[in-house]
Amino acid sequence: MSKLVVPGEVVAKGNFRSWSNVLKKGEEYLSIFVGKAEVGGGRVRVVRLSGPYIPKVGDFVIGMVTDVQPLAATIDINSYVNGYIMANAFFKRRIDPSRFDLSKKVNLGDLIAAKVQRIERGKDVYLQPDQKWKVEGDAVFYISPAKAHYIYTSRSRISSKIKELTGAEIRLGANGVVVVxxxxxxxxxxxxxxxxxxxxxxxxxxxNEIIKVLSKDGESTDS
Amino acid sequence: MPRKNLLVSAVRKEQILKTLAQGKRVDGRGLLDYRPLSITPNVIEKAEGSAFVKLGDTHVIAGVKMGVGTPFPDTPNEGILIVNAEILPTASEYQEPGPPDEDSIELARVVDRGIRESKMIDFSKLVIEPGKHVYTVYVDISVIGMDGNLFDASSYAAVVALMTTKYYPFINQNGNLVKGSEKVPLPIQDLGISTTFAKIDSYIIVDPTWEEESIMEARLTMVYDKSGNICAVQKGGNGGLLLDDVLKIVDLAKSKSEEMRKVLEGVISNA
Amino acid sequence: MENPLIVNGKRTDGRSPTELRPLKIDVGIIKNAAGSSYIEHGKNKIIVAIYGPRDSHRYGMNIERATLRCRYHMSPFSTEERKSPQPSRREIEISKVIRDALEPSLILENFPKTMIDVFVEVLQSDGGSRSASITAASVALADAGIPMKDLVEAVAVGKVDGTLVLDLNDIEDKEGESDMPVAFMLNENKVTLLQMDGKMTVEEFKAGLMMAMEAAKKIKEIQKEALAKKYSKGDRKNDA
Known part of the structure; x- marks a missing residue:
């Protein structure tokens, strides 16, 4: 069962083993977001539909370089916190800080693919560059981070279906950045x-809707 | 310093340039197409004139209020025009609340020039008592949402608000000002139409979005009156324009302004 | 009394004493904002944009939760007489009470050391513009995905020609005996804004509070519909 709920709305009543994005008030579970309510299997949760990207360790994100210092680059990860890549994250070995300049490796405006490695003081997000860290592509789109999480977590189905139907190569960051x-x-x-x-x-x-929209597209261009 | 230009990623910049090379924009437009434009006059009942303009995601509202003031000593027989603009903090994350910044002030002054220099309003008819009482026409522009080309959107909002203004006149009865009983329109005699072009790489485009403005070389806003004279110009952006480009834009702007004139006149005649 | 404001139980705009003015909310109108809304309540026309949570280095930031900032501003053309664009003392006070009305509903601990901005622009003002601003701002905050315990809705009650009335319009606001804007978090039975000027008896005050609460329930339904409309756009198209 899935239903659209708004903040303060009762999502479920009774006793549940686990819950998320709801407030428990006696027997009632109230949503704290505009979201899709999912109730079942002893679980009640609300999948939020808006709001910023909230970084989680292990997430694959795509960010943009907004500042480069000799030993660290600041990355805009489409969130309320900044991402950082330290120079040594690019290498397996220790680097000599007196002779190294990160700006020779990354430029302002570059898109970088990385994993969230650790989050310090709830605020500073340290990123580990992906093996293919330099993101190249022909187009970039931003979708709302909450929605991105939808396709990110169900990557196998939706993301691969879009790839299959369009024939495009797609890299999707959990933070809502999509490179095509x-x-x-x-x-x-x-x-x-x-x-x-x-x-x-x-x-x-x-x-199903994506399949419908994209198949329709195929038909119209064939005719 | 707050950042007014977007930092456009290298991939996105490439995407914009590649799309331009194919004669298109990333939003699907041609190089010389405006975004969808909607103009709704008379949205603020409490104002004497008003218009809400949506040019893509650039949203601007202009309101006209009439006041009575003392004329300037050098123009005792003319009414007064005051144009004020505020890029509201609702418009973008880089806009801080506070007194108008240089962008807001430039915007107000360019719109002002377009109205003033096109001789849109016959200010000699806005005199109640020569040297003593004249009308002050306040045009207040609020930029609610920002996605580039604030000049054209604000100019269209301002001129449509003025064209649809109706106000109660004051009548001079033995030195006392008495409010008339029937509303009258402003003495309109011309209509200046603003068009804005930008140069990106080797391409000239019209109606740039914010993203396009952030990677452009330069921008040129031109206002044409109904006889086809140029009556206000403003170059913007931190790059230069080739002389050839200026000459090209002068011609493009003229034909584009005629097209936009028809759109605005259509809105006004239906108001 | 020179001009009665209530004649045969009908008010200047034809409403009964317990009737709300027409109220309409749109969600998600400003592209750049994290959340936004537009409300028409009576002749009020108000836009709200939310920016944030965002990184902030301002002195005095709360290190344990997000800091809420609010600006209520009236456009120069929003009133009968042109209003100076500079913020007045009235606007600064209203900015503060709007912030205080919204903050209890928000769960700000999730975003330490950040700032959330609520920008309210009154394009046209009528009686009850602060109430309408709160109703709209709460919806915009939900649109921005800021976690909250409940939506907040606000409405004014007051005394006009000796009668208790709901949702005062401009003339009732100016010429009535009293005006009392109230904001509610209904789930928790809490009042988050309460102001009054003029005179009321204790009984009238209590009855007015109840009257406002009943109206808040109706306003909440309108808020919910407005949010549902935005977030199920694609789904609705399918149903049709």
Missing amino acids: KGDLKKIEMVKRALDVVESKYDLNGLY
Whole structure:
């Protein structure tokens, strides 16, 4: 069962083993977000549909370099906190700080793929660059981070379906940054699929709707 | 310093340039197409004139209030125009609340020039008692949402608000000002139309978005009156424009302004 | 009395004493904002934008939770007489009480050392603009995904021609005997804004509070619908 709820709305009544994004008030569980309520299997949770990207250790994100110092780069990860990449994160070995300059490796405005390695003081997010850390592509889109989490966590289905139907190469960050490789037509198709993601709240419906929108697109261009 | 330009990622910049090379913009427009423009006059009942303009995601509202003031000593037989603009903190994350910054002030002054120099309003008819009492026409512009080309959006909002203004006149009865009983329109005699172009790489585009403005070389805003004279110009951006580009834009702007004039006149005649 | 404000039980705009003015909310109107809303309540036309949570280095930031900042501002053309664009003392006070009305509903501990901005712009003002601002701002905060215990809704009650009335319009606000804006967090039975000027008896005050609470329940339904409308756009299209 899934239902759209707003803050303060009762999501479920009774006793549940676990719950998230709700406040428990006696027998009642109240949502603290606009979100999709999921109740079942002893669990009650609300999947939020808006709000900033909240970094979690292990997340794969795509961020933009906004500042480069000799030994650290600041990365805009589309969140309320900054991401940082330390120079030595690029290398297995220790580096000599007196002779190293990170600005020879990364530039302002570069998109970088990385994993969230650790979060300090709840505020500073340290990133470990991906093996293919330099993100190259033909287009970049931003979708709401909460929605991105939808496709991120169900990567196997939705993300691969979009790839399959558009033929484009896609890298998706849990923080809502989507980088696409492909020609203009493929980019346009991906954009249409992402528009569907942005306009709907129901995950199951989402999957089918994307298939529908993209297959329709294929037909219209064949004729 | 707050950042007014977006930092556009290298990938996105490449995407914008590649798309331009194919004769298109990333939002699907042609190089010389405006974004969808909607103009709604008379949205503020409490103002004498008003208009809400949506140019893509740039949203601007302008309101006209009429006041009575003392004329300037050098123009005793003319009404007064005061144009004020505020880029509201609602507009973008880089806009801080506070007194108008240089962008807001430049915006107000460019819109002001377009109205004043096109001789849009016959200020000699806005005199109640020569040398003593004249009308002050306040045009207040609030930028609510910001996605580039604030000049055109604000200018359209201001001129449509003025064209649809209706106010109670004051009548001079033995030195006392008495409010009239029937509303009258402003003495309008021309209409200046603003168009804004930007140069990105080797491409000239019209109606730049914020993202485009952030990677452009320079921008040129031109206002044409109804006889086709240029009556206000403002170059913007921290790069230069080739002389050839200026000459090209002068012609493009003229034909584009005629197109936009029809759109605005349509809105006004339906108001 | 020169001009009665209530004639045969009808008010100047034709409402009964316990009737709300028309109220309409749109969600998500400003692209750059984290959350936004537009409210029309009577002749009030108000826009709210939320920015944040965002990193802030301002002195005096709370290290344990997000700091809420609020600006209530009236456009120069929003009133009968042109209003100077500079913030007045009235606007600064209202900014503060709006912040105090919203903050109890928010769970700010999730975002330490950050700032959340609530920007309220009154495009056209009518009676009860602070109440309408609170109702709209709460929806905008939900749109921004700021966790909250409950939506907040506000409405004014007051005394006009000796009668207790709900949701005062401009003329009732100015010429009535009293005006009392109230904001509620209904789930917790809490009042988060309470102001009054004018005179009321203790009984009238108590009855007024109850009247406002009943109206808040109706306003909450409108808030919920407005949010549902934005977040199920694609789903609704499918149903049709």
